[in-house]
Amino acid sequence: MSNINGKVYAMNAITPMRPWKTWILRAIFFILGNVKPLQSDLINLSFIQFARWVIIPRNSFPFVGAPQQRELLEYDYLLFFSNFNGTWNQYIDAFSAVLSKGLDLVWKWSEKFPGSTPVTIFKEYITRVQFDTDYYYTAYPHATANDVKNAHIVQQTFDALNRNAATMSPDQFREAYLQFVLSVQTHLGATGEAPIVF
Amino acid sequence: MSKLNATDIQGFVLRGYNMPFARFCFLHFEDAESARKLVGALLSSITTGQLWDQGKPQSTLNIAFTFKGLVKLDLPLATLISFPVEFQEGMKSRSGILGDSGVNAPEHWDAVWRDETGASEVHAWLAVHALSAEALDARATDLFTLVEKIGGVRVLDTQDAASIVLDGNVTTKEHFGYTDGFGNPDYLGIVRKSQPGQGKLMPDGTWVPLATGELLLGYADEAGELPIAPMPHLLGANGTFMVYRKLHQNVGTFRRFLDEWSARYGAGDAAAKEKLASKFIGRWRDGTPIEISPNTPDSAITQDPNRSTNFTYGSDTGGARCPVGAHIRRVHPRDAFGFQGRLINRRRITRRGLPYGPYAASDDNSPDMDSVERGVVFMALNASISRQFEFVQQQWINYGNDAHVGNEKDPLIGNHMPGERFVIQGDTNPSNPPFVCAHLPNFVELRGGDYFFLPSMTALGMIAMNLVDPR
Known part of the structure; x- marks a missing residue:
């Protein structure tokens, strides 16, 4: 409750x-x-x-x-x-x-x-x-909507990097990795406990 | 809106005095009668908001009360329970909400804030600001003589604070070397040199003053309502609430962190160190906003009131210039949360504060630099402690969802637990790389404080004469 x-x-x-x-x-x-x-x-x-x-x-x-x-x-x-x-x-x-x-x-x-x-x-x-709510299920109690959206972006961007990484030269990878970090750098927030409600 | 009645408002509320010396005295009332007598005796010497036609006085005096102090003053019960709940509870009881845990928890505070018995709890704050150390001592001596003469009031503790003097010049720097004191809000009716960037953002990009009721009780706030205030109206009107926090600064930890991490962020030289330091705050250490001048400090900007705090984040949503988690972008997000800033206009606070303790010279290598008593006496003024200060402290400093950074905290003043990090956004320019500072230590530690009510002159008179009637 x-x-x-x-x-x-x-x-x-x-x-x-x-x-x-x-x-x-x-x-x-x-x-x-x-x-x-x-x-x-x-x-x-x-x-x-x-x-x-x-x-x-x-x-x-x-x-x-x-x-x-x-x-x-x-x-x-x-x-x-x-x-x-x-x-x-x-x-x-x-x-x-x-x-x-x-x-x-x-x-x-x-x-x-x-x-x-x-x-x-x-x-x-x-x-x-x-x-008032009688029963409330949430899959990610430690995450906000922003956190979940950010996690999707990081995962998808990482998957894309991963798909192509095996065939890259070291220089290509360096550039691709930089682009990967730039793509996810505003989506790296940590999940965790919610602040106390007041 | 017409001009406010400045003679009824304590001067400390309307303006930062810009005086280099201060002493904050914490009083305990033994009984209501003595306390009233003291307030009455001080009344004529409290500094009001009246303009200083003859120039600055040598010293100023202001007074504020904790809720327990008002209880001790025997205010009527109906009046006492009309104060906002967070003020009644006091800062210690709100430590869970504020995130004041771990090293910041009340058990680590200075003794004056830890009274459990009620025998020596803080009831009042008396603040003396002065132009010189001599003027400060003289005023404080007069004050203590008066307190002694009246009796029934004890001075529990005093806290000295003073501007940092570098090369003979009085500065507005704090102990980490940042220039402080930019960007206090403007309010309607308060005579002050208005600067773009200091009020609220309008749809056309201009800045106008905030509603008076964001600072003072008895006036409409940004929602067009009167802030919650005690009854009767006369007791609250022209008063405000103050948050007092003594923030210890671990200067050794900060300098070591900059040394260590600037070697990874850049070459570890002075340039990399200064750049990293600027990313923490959102300003170069001289105060230049990195949003305007990302590559170099520029004194032409800091000296120009039309530019020093006149910027928005709309064209930097990726944080490549000012990281989305940087200190000033958190506490004054301007347009960063969209809606032309409308989500933040009721979350602004006015800051007053001064450093305390000796400044550590740049060649100071003492291993126990952290344990030297130094930091900032942080004082925030706002009409609603819960809606303004507590919200900013909880949601924007010790949490980050509004800034889209999850649970990440303010890198500099957040209360860090092991393993916390600060993401610095960058771009393809090698001198501005994306970077993650991991394992953030606590650069700042809370050493105590409380919530205070700063009454108007009228209200002080009512208190002194025991004329507070709830209706």
């Missing part, structure tokens, strides 16, 4: 929407989904592994038959799910500082959404609508 596993935090937030507003959000999602540059700010926040918003219409909740009773829901729901590296505060601070327009566009259709700035009121809102 924890939202945190090593360097990763899993956040779930569920917010109710008046059904007529859901259509507006669908249109916004269509545009955001098809105009990739609009996603760039979110993607460029490198400590976010992923973030996804999903609309759950009020008639789409699971019904498995009797004895479960059919529910009559008045609201559609917006599920927000994100995994990120760093602290909850750091994450929301960054969201508010960098993505406030985009967040407002997605969340303003939810009931009682106060806006993503000022940040303290936004944090209070997230606290109210956040659901």
Whole structure:
């Protein structure tokens, strides 16, 4: 029972929407989904592994038959799910500082959404609508998204060097090795324990 | 924004005094009444932010309190619990968060910071800055006479600090030989010679001052909010929080490391040594930013306030000029994390500090150079210790994910465990090779400190008169 596993935090937030507003959000999602540059700010926040918003219409909740009773829901729901590296505060601070327009566009259709700035009121809102994680598996608790991406780059670059190295002359290898180091030199960070959450 | 009420703000907050001598005195209050009496007696001689029309005074005086000091002063409970949690806890309790472990752990601190019984815990910081050693002694003597006369207050310890004098010139160098003190932020409303590179970066590439609330309580911060401050408003407004850290410098270890590793990095000569030293910090030892002048120090840049700290890292994402893990690129990343710096504007701190201890001459070969008492008294001012200082210390100095270097720490001031390294990015030029410094030792060790509240003049008056009401 924890939202945190090593360097990763899993956040779930569920917010109710008046059904007529859901259509507006669908249109916004269509545009955001098809105009990739609009996603760039979110993607460029490198400590976010992923973030996804999903609309759950009020008639789409699971019904498995009797004895479960059919529910009559008045609201559609917006599920927000994100995994990120760093602290909850750091994450929301960054969201508010960098993505406030985009967040407002997605969340303003939810009931009682106060806006993503000022940040303290936004944090209070997230606290109210956040659901804690029951079980959370992560393959690399000592690695962040950056670490994993860096490791892939180092591995691929090394494999390429390795493939060609056997046939190189010493001088060629010297040059190839230098190029290899230059290609990986910003990707050599160590993995390890996460800092203490505060 | 209009000008701040400088006469209500302690001068130490608004400006670095640039005085070559300082003495920091740590006080213990035996009882609230004596402590209030002392604050009242000092009130008229505390240095405010008022401009010095007649030139610099011979000496200055400032005061700040730990949370335990405010408890001892009998502030109302409702007021005490309205202070930010990290301030209530104090720096020792935050050592896990700050990464102050191993040699930096509290059990290795100076005795004055290790009190376990409460009988001699630090309650207040009194700072005297002076233009001369004589003025410093005179002011301190007056101060101690007053403390003695009032009674009920003990001076637990004093810490002297002084600018390093080289060839008869007062310098801004620290013990590793780096020129220090560039790049403190500008804030709205604070009268100061503004320099490009010191505030926050705008989308058009210009620099403007940060919101006042990043430094002072009672004003809007960069998020447009008032920083968390004690109740009542008058107690907090125009005050700030200070982090005091005594940082011991292992000069012998540093010089040996440079000797040894510059022989692998380059030819091991002075040029290689200076280049390696510059890569650690991001500035040549004379202060020239290597981002602007990667091949050579250039005094024309350091002397020009329009250039000395006016640069960004956008065209050097690979770190070939300034390594991505270099000290100044970590603690003031400018545009390095993208978004025109918007991720860093609420993580800035104002640094005040002075070296302490004797400077080791360049031909000093004594084997126990590390054990000589010398280092830097580091003081950081910020509106929120947790959001600003603690974040920078934890995330950017003792960790590296934002800089995309994983768990790598600041090479110079990080708290290194065995086997840690610093990657210096390079290019195809043989004089600027990619290089890995492995087995980093601890160049710097923490010898103690605490979190302090630096109140406004109004607040000091309220404290002295016992007029702090929570509402």
